Amino acid sequence: MLTPLPCVSPPPSSGLPPLPLLPSTFRWVDSVVLPSGTHNRRLHRRGGGAGSAGKGQTEGAEAAEGCGCDGESRNSAALGSNAGKASIESIHSPSTRQKSDQDQSKGDPTTATDTHTIDDEKGSNNIDATPDNHDVVRHRMPSNSGNPVAGQDADRPLSPTSSPSSSTASSFKFEFECSSSCRCLPDQCQLRPTQASARLPLSLGYLPKKGWGVFFSPPPSCAPARPPSLPPHTFVAEYTGELISTVEARRRLAIYDEVSALSSLPPSHPSSLPPSPGIGKRTSPPAGCTHAVEHVKHAQGHGQANAAPAEVPILGPCPPQEGDKEESGGGRVHAGPRPHYLLTLLEEGDDFYLRTSLDATHCGNVSRFFNHSCDPNMYLVCVRNGGLLPRLCFFTQRRVHAGDELTFAYGEREENHASKGGIQDESGARFGRSCAKGTPLPQSQSGRPCWCGSEKCVGNLPYQPGL
Numbered sequence: 001m002l003t004p005l006p007c008v009s010p011p012p013s014s015g016l017p018p019l020p021l022l023p024s025t026f027r028w029v030d031s032v033v034l035p036s037g038t039h040n041r042r043l044h045r046r047g048g049g050a051g052s053a054g055k056g057q058t059e060g061a062e063a064a065e066g067c068g069c070d071g072e073s074r075n076s077a078a079l080g081s082n083a084g085k086a087s088i089e090s091i092h093s094p095s096t097r098q099k100s101d102q103d104q105s106k107g108d109p110t111t112a113t114d115t116h117t118i119d120d121e122k123g124s125n126n127i128d129a130t131p132d133n134h135d136v137v138r139h140r141m142p143s144n145s146g147n148p149v150a151g152q153d154a155d156r157p158l159s160p161t162s163s164p165s166s167s168t169a170s171s172f173k174f175e176f177e178c179s180s181s182c183r184c185l186p187d188q189c190q191l192r193p194t195q196a197s198a199r200l201p202l203s204l205g206y207l208p209k210k211g212w213g214v215f216f217s218p219p220p221s222c223a224p225a226r227p228p229s230l231p232p233h234t235f236v237a238e239y240t241g242e243l244i245s246t247v248e249a250r251r252r253l254a255i256y257d258e259v260s261a262l263s264s265l266p267p268s269h270p271s272s273l274p275p276s277p278g279i280g281k282r283t284s285p286p287a288g289c290t291h292a293v294e295h296v297k298h299a300q301g302h303g304q305a306n307a308a309p310a311e312v313p314i315l316g317p318c319p320p321q322e323g324d325k326e327e328s329g330g331g332r333v334h335a336g337p338r339p340h341y342l343l344t345l346l347e348e349g350d351d352f353y354l355r356t357s358l359d360a361t362h363c364g365n366v367s368r369f370f371n372h373s374c375d376p377n378m379y380l381v382c383v384r385n386g387g388l389l390p391r392l393c394f395f396t397q398r399r400v401h402a403g404d405e406l407t408f409a410y411g412e413r414e415e416n417h418a419s420k421g422g423i424q425d426e427s428g429a430r431f432g433r434s435c436a437k438g439t440p441l442p443q444s445q446s447g448r449p450c451w452c453g454s455e456k457c458v459g460n461l462p463y464q465p466g467l
Ligand SMILES: C[S@@+](CC[C@H](N)C(=O)[O-])C[C@H]1O[C@@H](n2cnc3c(N)ncnc32)[C@H](O)[C@@H]1O
Pocket: 030, 209, 210, 211, 212, 213, 335, 336, 337, 338, 339, 340, 341, 368, 369, 370, 371, 372, 373, 449, 450, 451, 452, 461
């Protein structure tokens, strides 16, 4: 019998060669214009807010008092099962895809197939997390699982190696978690912050100018005198979607770009509009708001192993539908260009990149509705448990209160970069520029307004041409 080991050091190797700690970067690909043959050496680094994400264990006591309504939240039994394992399958044809969907609906674990290949871009050692052959690989992960409401784990601070702040100096965090190959006891292990089975009470609301957003919405019956809150560094959800090759990502982006350009609205600055409604102003969706329900169901109904659509309720008014009249005052009640849900993560080694593209357009979970903020309350952590493929996990960056919208920074701002040629962090890693203010943008994206409403808002959504 194996002796359980305490989790005080990084988990043992899973058989793969050890990975260097890569400065990780990601971008929300709102638009991509990649000149053909361009050698992609541009990098994208996440916003600076996460850089403060470290001193994890604060405010715990208060948080722990917040809510006792999480009866299901600590399901340690689930920790040893499929939770958090990288179940990946390569889908080569419609028939296999159908089969895999059936399997998925039955909850069958799927054989993991690591499919990392070397990208064939000129002279680079770009590693694509998927085969560069248009095959689609589905990344099946539990989502919206992990820390329970209101800092249940606050009295159990993450160990130095598991804290999201403990990785490189990059503002994008990078973590290894324990996996089934470890000899630790899963329900006692503190190196599995994203593998628990609890779910946070989240809801979706439709906001003028931003579209759908995700809110922390504990039930009113839950500690009404002292509404629960989420402490900093609470795991919120994992970004799930189709894991696609870079070639496929570029192909799709070209299409999304075209659609987005067609639906673009004339840009206007957020300051000319009233602030987004808070949760207090939202009401139940009107009867017959099938548009909203169907839209959200579509997104939630796939790829979310442990949450049915009904479990992420919709709060607030119904969004406008085709043919709705324009708002008085000139602005249309619409989020602007049609959104899409392709997230690309770039991790940089000395002489290679690891690129991961997840497209939640066709399957995904609630995390696809996280909006951008220039002063976000979440950051992304690139988690690995036992494999090369990263899992993109959202953690709270500061305390999140009932009714707050959950947001993250889609990209990096120019002010976070020391020079045009990129910056060097404390570890000597270099980062390229991204989302630079003042960078000439293609017509369809230039001036696309940010409606985050924060005091730190720079007015435009982050944007970086090229993938
Ligand atoms: C991943 S989606 C987020 C969910 C989206 N709001 C929806 O309704 O599906 C990203 C898109 O949301 C919109 N968006 C997100 N954050 C925004 C912000 N701060 N200001 C304006 N639009 C935003 C943009 O259209 C963006 O392309």
